[in-house]
Amino acid sequence: MGEPVNPGYTEHHAKWHRRRIPIFWWLGNAAYTKFIVRELTSLAVGYAALVLVFQVWSLERGPESYAHFVSWLQLRPVVTLHVVVLGALVYHSVTWLNLAPRALVLRLAGRRLPGAVVLLLHYGAWLVASAAVLWLLLAA
Amino acid sequence: MTQPVIFEIQRYRPEIEDEPTWESFEVSCRPEWMILDALNHIKDYVDGTLSYRWACRMGVCGSCGMLVNGKPVLSCATYVTSVLPGPVRVEPLRGFPVIRDLVGDITDFVRKLESVKPWIVRESEQPLEEGEYLQTPEELGEYKQYSMCINCMLCYSACPIYELDPDFIGPAVIALAQRYNLDSRDEGSEERKDILLSQDGIWSCTFVGECTTVCPANVDPAGAIQRYKVTATVDAFKALLPWASR
Amino acid sequence: METITHDILVVGGGGAGLRAAIAVAETNRDLSVGIVSKVYPMRSHTVVAEGGAAAVVKPEDSLEAHAYDTISGGDWLCDQDAVEVFVAEAPEELTRLEHWGCPWSRQPDGHIAVRPFGGMKLERTWYASDKTGFHLLHTLYQTSLKYESVTNYDEWFVTRLLVDEGRCRGLVAIELASGRPYAMVADAVIVCTGGAGKIYPFTTNANIKTGDGMALAFRAGVPLKDMEFVQFHPTGLPFTGILITEATRSEGGWLLNKDGYRYLQDYDLGVPTPEPVKRSMELGPRDRLSQAFVKEMEKGRTIETSHGHVVHLDIRHLGAEVIDTKLPFVRELCLKYENLDPVKELIPVRPVVHYMMGGIHTDMNGSTPLPGLYAAGEVACVNINGANRLGSNSLTELLVFGARAGRAAAEFAANGAGRANGAVLAQAHDEERRLQAAIERQGGRERVSGLRDEMHAAMDEGAGIYRNAEGLESAISTIRELQQRYGDVALDDQSRTFNTDLVALLELANLLDVAEAVLQSALSRTESRGAHQRTDHPDRDDDRLLSHSLAFRTEGGESRIEYDPVTITRWPPGKRVYGEQNS
Numbered sequence: 031m032g033e034p035v036n037p038g039y040t041e042h043h044a045k046w047h048r049r050r051i052p053i054f055w056w057l058g059n060a061a062y063t064k065f066i067v068r069e070l071t072s073l074a075v076g077y078a079a080l081v082l083v084f085q086v087w088s089l090e091r092g093p094e095s096y097a098h099f100v101s102w103l104q105l106r107p108v109v110t111l112h113v114v115v116l117g118a119l120v121y122h123s124v125t126w127l128n129l130a131p132r133a134l135v136l137r138l139a140g141r142r143l144p145g146a147v148v149l150l151l152h153y154g155a156w157l158v159a160s161a162a163v164l165w166l167l168l169a170a
Numbered sequence: 171m172t173q174p175v176i177f178e179i180q181r182y183r184p185e186i187e188d189e190p191t192w193e194s195f196e197v198s199c200r201p202e203w204m205i206l207d208a209l210n211h212i213k214d215y216v217d218g219t220l221s222y223r224w225a226c227r228m229g230v231c232g233s234c235g236m237l238v239n240g241k242p243v244l245s246c247a248t249y250v251t252s253v254l255p256g257p258v259r260v261e262p263l264r265g266f267p268v269i270r271d272l273v274g275d276i277t278d279f280v281r282k283l284e285s286v287k288p289w290i291v292r293e294s295e296q297p298l299e300e301g302e303y304l305q306t307p308e309e310l311g312e313y314k315q316y317s318m319c320i321n322c323m324l325c326y327s328a329c330p331i332y333e334l335d336p337d338f339i340g341p342a343v344i345a346l347a348q349r350y351n352l353d354s355r356d357e358g359s360e361e362r363k364d365i366l367l368s369q370d371g372i373w374s375c376t377f378v379g380e381c382t383t384v385c386p387a388n389v390d391p392a393g394a395i396q397r398y399k400v401t402a403t404v405d406a407f408k409a410l411l412p413w414a415s416r
Numbered sequence: 417m418e419t420i421t422h423d424i425l426v427v428g429g430g431g432a433g434l435r436a437a438i439a440v441a442e443t444n445r446d447l448s449v450g451i452v453s454k455v456y457p458m459r460s461h462t463v464v465a466e467g468g469a470a471a472v473v474k475p476e477d478s479l480e481a482h483a484y485d486t487i488s489g490g491d492w493l494c495d496q497d498a499v500e501v502f503v504a505e506a507p508e509e510l511t512r513l514e515h516w517g518c519p520w521s522r523q524p525d526g527h528i529a530v531r532p533f534g535g536m537k538l539e540r541t542w543y544a545s546d547k548t549g550f551h552l553l554h555t556l557y558q559t560s561l562k563y564e565s566v567t568n569y570d571e572w573f574v575t576r577l578l579v580d581e582g583r584c585r586g587l588v589a590i591e592l593a594s595g596r597p598y599a600m601v602a603d604a605v606i607v608c609t610g611g612a613g614k615i616y617p618f619t620t621n622a623n624i625k626t627g628d629g630m631a632l633a634f635r636a637g638v639p640l641k642d643m644e645f646v647q648f649h650p651t652g653l654p655f656t657g658i659l660i661t662e663a664t665r666s667e668g669g670w671l672l673n674k675d676g677y678r679y680l681q682d683y684d685l686g687v688p689t690p691e692p693v694k695r696s697m698e699l700g701p702r703d704r705l706s707q708a709f710v711k712e713m714e715k716g717r718t719i720e721t722s723h724g725h726v727v728h729l730d731i732r733h734l735g736a737e738v739i740d741t742k743l744p745f746v747r748e749l750c751l752k753y754e755n756l757d758p759v760k761e762l763i764p765v766r767p768v769v770h771y772m773m774g775g776i777h778t779d780m781n782g783s784t785p786l787p788g789l790y791a792a793g794e795v796a797c798v799n800i801n802g803a804n805r806l807g808s809n810s811l812t813e814l815l816v817f818g819a820r821a822g823r824a825a826a827e828f829a830a831n832g833a834g835r836a837n838g839a840v841l842a843q844a845h846d847e848e849r850r851l852q853a854a855i856e857r858q859g860g861r862e863r864v865s866g867l868r869d870e871m872h873a874a875m876d877e878g879a880g881i882y883r884n885a886e887g888l889e890s891a892i893s894t895i896r897e898l899q900q901r902y903g904d905v906a907l908d909d910q911s912r913t914f915n916t917d918l919v920a921l922l923e924l925a926n927l928l929d930v931a932e933a934v935l936q937s938a939l940s941r942t943e944s945r946g947a948h949q950r951t952d953h954p955d956r957d958d959d960r961l962l963s964h965s966l967a968f969r970t971e972g973g974e975s976r977i978e979y980d981p982v983t984i985t986r987w988p989p990g991k992r993v994y995g996e997q998n999s
Contacts, residue, residue: 034185034911042596044184044913046267046275051333058240062330065378129377133396140308185911202655214865218908218917223455225622228658228749230550231459247752269593270914280456280570288558290517302514304526310519317519317551321458346558353517 068125074118127152172198175250176257177208179220182268190268193217194257205238205245205253205260222272229386232322236272237261242327242384263327265336279323282339285365286347291358309354316349316394318387325381325391331374338374339365341381341391348394363402372398417848418598419836422450422567423829425587425602427574427629429453430460431549431814432793432821433608434556436782439822440829441563447829450600452569452589454624454919457557461610461622462814465549466661466745468541469811471506473530477538479503480986486809488992489535489701490773490802491946492962493642496985498780498798502809502816509815510542518555519544531742532666532694533808535701535994539694541808546663546745552811572598573919574628576847577605577636577789580839584636584788588847592919595912597851599844601836603829604788606821607633611772611794614923615931616879617872619769620652620659629795631926633776634933638784639966639978641797643930644938644948645773647805648881650705652768654723656753660746660765662807665698667742669731671705672762673717679727683708686995696995703804703947704994706767710881721764728762735759767881771810773801773947774937777966782821788828792821799964799982803946855918860906864920867898867905868927874898875931879938884952888939892974895932902928933967933975940977941965958989 038045056062088099102108130152131145174196182190195216197208206224213220222245223233229247236245239259250258266274296303325341326332332340347366351359366372375395382392408414424440426433429451437449453460472482482503487494514520514528521529521543533541544551560566572589578599579585586601609629613621634640650671651660665671668691673679678688678697685704686696693699709727712718718725731739731746736759739747743758750758775797782790793814801809871894878891902925909917943957944950963979970976 036184036186036188038188039185042594042912044269044594045188046269047182047184047190048267049190049264055330059380061380061383062378065330065376065380069376129379129396132390132393133400135397183911184913213916218864218920219911221909221914221916223459225455225459225624226461226464227622227656228464229752230547231463231622233455233459273914275593276456277570280568283558284561289562290515290559295515298508298511298515302511302520302528305522306526307522307524309526310522314519317554318547319554320463320550321456350517353519355515355517 068122071118071122074115075122078115078119123156127156172200173254175199175208175254177212178257178259179212179272180261181220181271183219183270199250201251203250205243205248205250205258206234208250209245209260220272221270230320232320235263235322235324235327237263237327242324244322244324244386247386263323265326265329265333266323276323278336279321279326279340279343282343283321283346285339286343286362287358288346288350290350290353290356291361292355293357303355305354312354313349313352316345316352316389319345319349319389319391320387322386324384324386328380328384330378330380331376335370335374337370339370341375341395342389344372344375344398345389345391345394348398351398366398367402372402375399417841417844418596419841419844420450420598420600421835422600422602423447424449424604424606424825425600426451426606426608427453427587427632428460428608428610428793428795429455429457429557429568429570430608430610430793431462431553431556431811432610432795432818433457433460433606434553434560435815435818436606436608436790436792436822436825437566438556438560438563439819440826441565443823443826444830445563445565447565447826449563449566450569450602451560451566452572452574452587452600454571454573454592454628456570457560457568458554459624460553461625462549462553462811464620464622464659465552465811466546466659467533467663467666468531468543468548468808469510469552469815470533470536470541470806470808471510471812472503472540473507473528473542474538474540477540481537482506482540484987485536485695486800486806487802487987488990489806490800490804491703491956491992492958492987492989493645493799493802493945493964493982495780495799495983496987497983499800500985501780502800502813505816505819506812509812509819513552513555513815516555516559519551521545531663532692532699533806534662534665534699534705535695535806536808537694541666543663546661546743549811573922574632575851575922576843577632578840578843579636579786580837580843582787584786585836585840587632588844590851592914595915597848599836599841601840603835604790604825606782606790606792606825607776607795608791608793608818608821609795611775612927612930613769613772615871615927615934616646616769616875618652618657618876620649620657621769626923626926627930628923628926629791630775630933631929633784633786633789633791634929634967634969636786636789637969638786638789639777639968640774640930640933640937641777641964641966641980642774642799642803642937643772643933643967644941644965645803645946646769646879646934647702647771647773647947648706648767649770650702650709650767651729651763651765652770653749653753654721654726654764654766657768658749658753659768659770660729660749660763661743662702664729664731664743664746664763666692667731667738668692668734669698669729671698671765672728672730673712674719675717676728677717679712679717680705680708683711684995700994701804701806701992702770706881707949709767719764724766726764726766729765730762731758732760732762771805773797773799773803773805774934777964778821780817780820781824782817783824790821790825792817796821797964803948851918854921855907855910855912855915857906860904862901862905864905864907864917864924867901868924871895871898871928871931875934879935882949882951883938884950885939888935892932892935892939895928895935896974899928899932929969936975937965937967937977962989
């Protein structure tokens with residue numbers, strides 16, 4: 031390899047190369063794909079929050095408006111959508127909870143608790159919170 | 171007992187080309203060879219123009235990081251047999267501008283390393299005559315894992331955030347900051363806060379977790395970052411309490 | 417040609433170089449320091465050191481004991497005044513590293529832990545698990561970043577020292593990324609480029625250990641001292657040559673021949689006991705252990721493998737817990753590079769080139785005979801290691817003499833003495849032209865790898881653990897022929913941008929110069945001492961040869977060897993005794 035023939039090259043001033051990142055960079059690697067899907071489930075969380083807000087708003091507008099909302103909820107395509115959204119919410123929650131031992135180091139009497147304990151505590155808390163909400167709904 | 175293997179290696183010679191190209195080499199590989207041994211064979215006996223970094227060949231100096239079949243690995247610690255059948259694709263690490271062939275520019279990493287004050291910060295030094303600072307094996311264990319980083323930057327290559335947003339200070343640097351924050355002899359956590367909590371610090375991390383997967387030294391940089399997120403958040407709340415010192 | 421000016425330039429960014437730069441910065445913040453290293457500092461070879469660094473720390477230990485162990489380990493070739501300074505400053509230097517954050521392994525109460533090591537009467541080897549060099553280097557590198565007066569020139573390759581009117585005035589270095597050569601001018605230059613294991617084909621050393629600093633000083637007229645003393649570490653993995661630390665033996669490992677017999681007992685190294693006994697058997701000095709291997713091989717009692725003869729290192733009896741706490745890196749290396757688990761299997765090992773006791777001639781302040789030029793670390797020869805270095809003295813040496821050289825250079829540079837002048841810059845321009853010509857040479861019939869392979873074969877054959885006049889003379893004539901043929905190399909890569917072919921070419925010149933000095937010194941020393949064993953002169957000759965060899969470069973001719981007597985203070989030459997139960 032001899033004479034520099036690239037007209038773009040000036041002696042001692044080589045151009046460094048940066049690749050163009052492909053739009054679907056995240057499809058190339060299973061871990062990246064799972065990551066993007068996980069992040070996309072936050073859209074499901076946002077959507078579920080909006081549904082809740084809409085539910086409260088239609089409740090506030092009176093029984094007729096609320097009945098209209100409930101019948102909307104019962105439409106076939108909406109039910110299908112909401113099953114998917116529920117799946118996304120569960121995936122979102124589970125992936126979040128599973129990361130907890132990586133982020134939280136707990137100590138008892140000077141010794142570090144194993145990751146499984148942190149995990150159990152988090153799932154336990156989720157269970158308790160869900161049970162409390164359920165009790166509130168059923169007691170109504 | 172050799173086996174012919176095809177290597178497709180990314181070449182970039184800025185003096186003769188504007189864009190990288192691919193070049194194929196067939197190498198008769200012995201079963202005990204690492205990727206590095208094959209590269210050395212090519213350089214020594216086939217094409218001396220192939221440029222790449224290497225030094226210790228035992229996985230501790232961090233020089234020889236590159237992408238093999240799309241995965242960031244140390245070429246000195248990856249058996250050729252583990253990436254068969256060929257062709258084996260070899261490219262420079264992602265996220266760093268390529269200077270030449272398999273050599274990327276890592277000055278950004280070095281600059282960021284300096285920015286987190288990776289040294290013991292103390293109010294006052296104990297005189298040497300008084301001997302060592304006492305540190306129990308348990309205290310050593312608190313930060314030991316984060317001190318094992320060999321600066322190979324495989325984590326930067328694996329981190330999509332770093333390539334998409336090159337201002338991100340990155341996994342290894344944050345893990346190193348944590349190494350000092352958690353060292354019982356250090357008093358510098360406050361001083362490292364600014365850079366760690368900046369926009370390009372821990373909050374740029376979205377916990378993809380690939381950095382930890384590819385780390386050859388078990389540093390778990392992802393864990394270091396998430397732990398610091400918890401620490402920083404708890405500290406922020408504590409500072410809001412009425413009895414917190416300003 | 418661009419010129420860069422600093423007060424002090426350090427060549428090499430490993431343990432010694434970083435320590436020297438920090439020492440300059442701590443002595444005088446107004447002196448600007450440039451660290452010029454052909455690799456990023458964290459890649460320096462210090463990083464692979466495993467076992468530990470020695471310094472007296474136990475109350476029942478003494479500086480005298482450390483000194484005596486070092487001097488007897490060195491077969492009395494050590495300059496005793498320098499050894500006394502070395503052992504005295506060692507504890508302070510290691511404590512300073514601890515204050516800088518080095519994660520030394522600890523006792524349960526928080527104090528520094530120490531382990532026994534080869535040739536040492538008492539435990540005094542501080543260790544950071546079994547990656548001591550790695551932790552030492554990273555601590556030094558990260559600490560060096562604190563100092564604003566220190567600038568790093570990473571991946572800059574030094575090709576020549578600039579000397580004018582009997583003083584070292586700087587150097588010429590190529591910035592590898594761009595290929596541009598620079599004239600770097602300074603009041604003092606500290607060379608810390610490490611050893612030259614790559615003159616041999618089978619070595620623990622990394623690819624970068626090509627004797628660059630030794631060759632630079634050699635060509636500038638500075639003699640290389642005691643070059644014939646090359647240390648063969650007894651336990652390297654076959655094929656790769658990867659080091660298996662001496663700590664495996666200090667924790668209690670055994671060396672077994674093909675019959676499972678602890679063969680060291682046949683070689684005046686004591687009697688085998690289940691627990692390790694200091695200065696005995698597997699804890700004997702490295703030269704004696706490597707020599708024992710050769711003798712076992714001659715008796716046909718070693719194990720033959722596809723990668724040469726080996727013996728077995730047995731650490732199974734230590735148990736998984738000890739191995740995982742004290743020797744985790746060893747376990748990783750065996751699993752990765754030999755596909756075996758040392759908890760359950762025997763490790764195949766053989767002697768491997770590891771360390772150069774010899775190097776640039778310096779005094780105990782790192783000063784060379786050339787004013788303005790200093791050296792420290794493995795590249796230098798003070799000589800505190802004598803004819804055979806004890807394990808764990810080298811990491812300490814980097815710190816003690818790196819610091820001393822830094823302080824001495826800082827004092828020298830503070831006096832100032834003028835900078836770049838016409839003569840210096842003319843030399844730099846000459847060097848630029850020479851490099852250009854080397855890159856652009858066409859039609860050469862030789863290749864770097866071809867000459868390197870031939871050099872390796874000659875060194876392996878002629879300068880092994882046991883040498884003789886005939887073998888050495890034959891090797892010398894091969895090396896001289898290779899030096900002639902060097903002029904006929906044409907590079908595959910004639911580009912400017914990160915040209916590693918050019919780097920290999922320049923390194924080859926350094927390797928050939930160092931190899932010639934090693935061989936010439938070995939031929940000249942007609943005795944056996946420490947790591948230099950002559951089958952034609954098997955005894956130690958204190959009457960004639962209690963002296964250091966000094967190899968001087970001559971224009972186009974063979975190195976000229978002179979002798980300089982060893983400094984003896986308190987310990988007159990005696991017999992090296994190992995294996996005594998109550999020594």
